[in-house]
Amino acid sequence: MVTAIHRPTWMSVNLDxxxxxxxxxxxxxxxxxVYAVLKADGYGLGAVQLAKAFQETAAADAFVVSNLDEALELRxxxxxxxxxxxxxxxxxxxTLFVQNNIVITVPSLDWLMHLPALAGTLKISLAIDTGMTRIGFDDADQIAQAKKIIETxxxxxxxxxxxxxxxxxDASAHSKKYFDQQAVRWQQLVVNQGFDPKLFSMANSATSIWxxxxxxxxxxxxxPGQLISGVNVSNGDLPMPQKLFLERVFAVYSQLAxxxxxxxxQxxxxxxxxxxxxxxxxxTMPFGYNDGWLRRMQGSSVIIEGKRMPILGRITMDQTMVKLDKKYPIGTRATLIGKDGKEQITAxxxxxxxxxxxxxxxxxLAPRIKRIYTGDLAEIxxxxxx
Structure with missing residues (x-):
């Protein structure tokens, strides 16, 4: 998708x-x-730009992505x-994993046992399924076999x-109980296997916070992944700790067309x-559901000159209509996500x-929305x- 650089709808991303x-x-x-998770183009913020900022400042020790093409983009x-x-x-x-020094995930013992001969060193991560039930080892004996294969x-x-x-x-009693069950399961599967504890990676964004x-x-x-954006990754189900001082990283704007x-x-x-x-x-503003502002946002609001204005009518593919409190000049900025005066719309x-x-x-939020990078790191x- 072509980024609409001439269209007055944009996302501001503060790399600092x-x-x-x-x-x-x-x-x-x-x-x-810290392994910075930058999958899905850095959660829409720009994986390359974030990675360069984190590498420049030594804020990250590694990057984590969802697929090989995302990894190759960074390389x-x-x-x-x-x-x-x-x-x-x-x-x-x-071969691409080996040549580009990219870490691949081992999902099962069967995968490891049938691994073809390698022409170079393959870096691997061992997935342990403690209850997510997507991929990974869920048997202690198979983990021991995998460890032996790796060591030899x-x-x-x-x-x-x-x-x-x-x-x-999640704050529910069921979720707390299930979290405890997963923590216990990790102990049962991994702790006594003789792995170097420095290799353990257990905490995603939510686990890191709460x-x-x-x-x-x-x-x-x-x-950490989504948390890098400074948002509450529980959607408010759990309160953010008062002593964890995160900043809002991005805002989304458009203009009255x-x-x-x-x-x-009428x-x-x-x-x-x-x-x-x-x-x-x-x-009428140039953003719509093809920008990621979905039709179910009908009836929500944007901020214009520090005041909330309601969206009226169905959101269309490329345009959205807002009821104004008075006549504003064409080109007046509207805030979709972000702060304007005393008003703020959060993600x-x-x-x-x-x-x-x-x-x-x-x-x-679609790739056609141009990303504008701010902060000292954007210049560096x-x-x-x-």
Whole structure:
């Protein structure tokens, strides 16, 4: 998709704030290493730009992505830190993993036992399934067999032994119980296997925030992802700790492209689902569901000159209409996510309104929205500002 550099809808991304957050999370958890999770293009913020900022400041020790193509993008951009691909992967691209020094995830004993001969060193991460039930080892004997295979194969280098908690961002009694069960399961499966504890990686964003003092959790290498954005990754189900000082990293803006006087009772947008409640002004802005501002956001609001203005009518593919309190000049800025004066619309608010989570809101914001990078680091790393 072409980035619409000439279209007045944009996302502002503060690289200094993102780096601060990563450093603050490390301090909060007392982690030895930080593996910054930059999958889905850095949760929509720009994986390459974030990675360059984190490498420049030594805020990250490695990068974690979801697939090989994301990893190769970072390598081609000149990133030299370790890069780890999560998820199961077949054997067809092993040469690319080896040649580009990219860590592959081992999902099962069967995968490891049938591994083809390697022409170089393959770095691997051992997935442990403690209850997520996606991929990974869930049998202690098979983990022991895997460890022996790794230790006897000079072409294999163990990068990490990790697990993922399914309910670390939930406050319910059921979720707390399930988190405890996963922590116990880790102890049963891994702790007595003789692995170097420095290789353990157990804490994702939510585990890093709300379980940072749990003695059962290793913080040898944490994996913050969505948390880098400074949002509440539980969607507000759990309160953010008062002493964890994170900054908001991104905001989304547009401009008024058309302003017109509309009489009371006039239907608006597709389906004529709403009519103008009174005589007044309506603005059209160049953003819609193809930008990630989904149709279910009808009835929500944007901020114009420090005041909330309601979205009227169905959100269309490329345009959205807003009821104004007065006539504003074309080109007036509207805030979709962010702060303007005393008013603020957070990603969490948008997620609540959409009946979803902040991850979906942030990663759904389309590539055609230009990203404008701010902060000192944007100048240092030469981030593209659209």
């Amino acid at each position: 704030a993102a780096t601060h957050n990563l450093q603050e999370i490390k301090k909060w958890t007392k982690a030895d290493k 081609r951009a000149g990133l030299i830190l370790p890069i780890w691909v999560l998820g199961a992967w077949d054997y067809s691209d092993l 194969n000079p072409r294999l280098e163990l990068f990490s032994v990790y697990t993922h908690f399914a309910t670390s961002d 379980h940072n003092t749990d003695p059962r959790i290793s913080f040898a290498a944490i994996r 058309d302003v017109r006087f509309v009489k009371k009772g 239907a608006l947008s597709y389906g004529a689902t709403e009519t103008m409640p009174e005589d007044g002004y309506v603005a 969490e608010e948008v997620a609540h309104y959409s009946h979803t989570i902040v991850d979906e809101i942030q990663t759904t 790393i030469g981030a593209n500002n659209g």
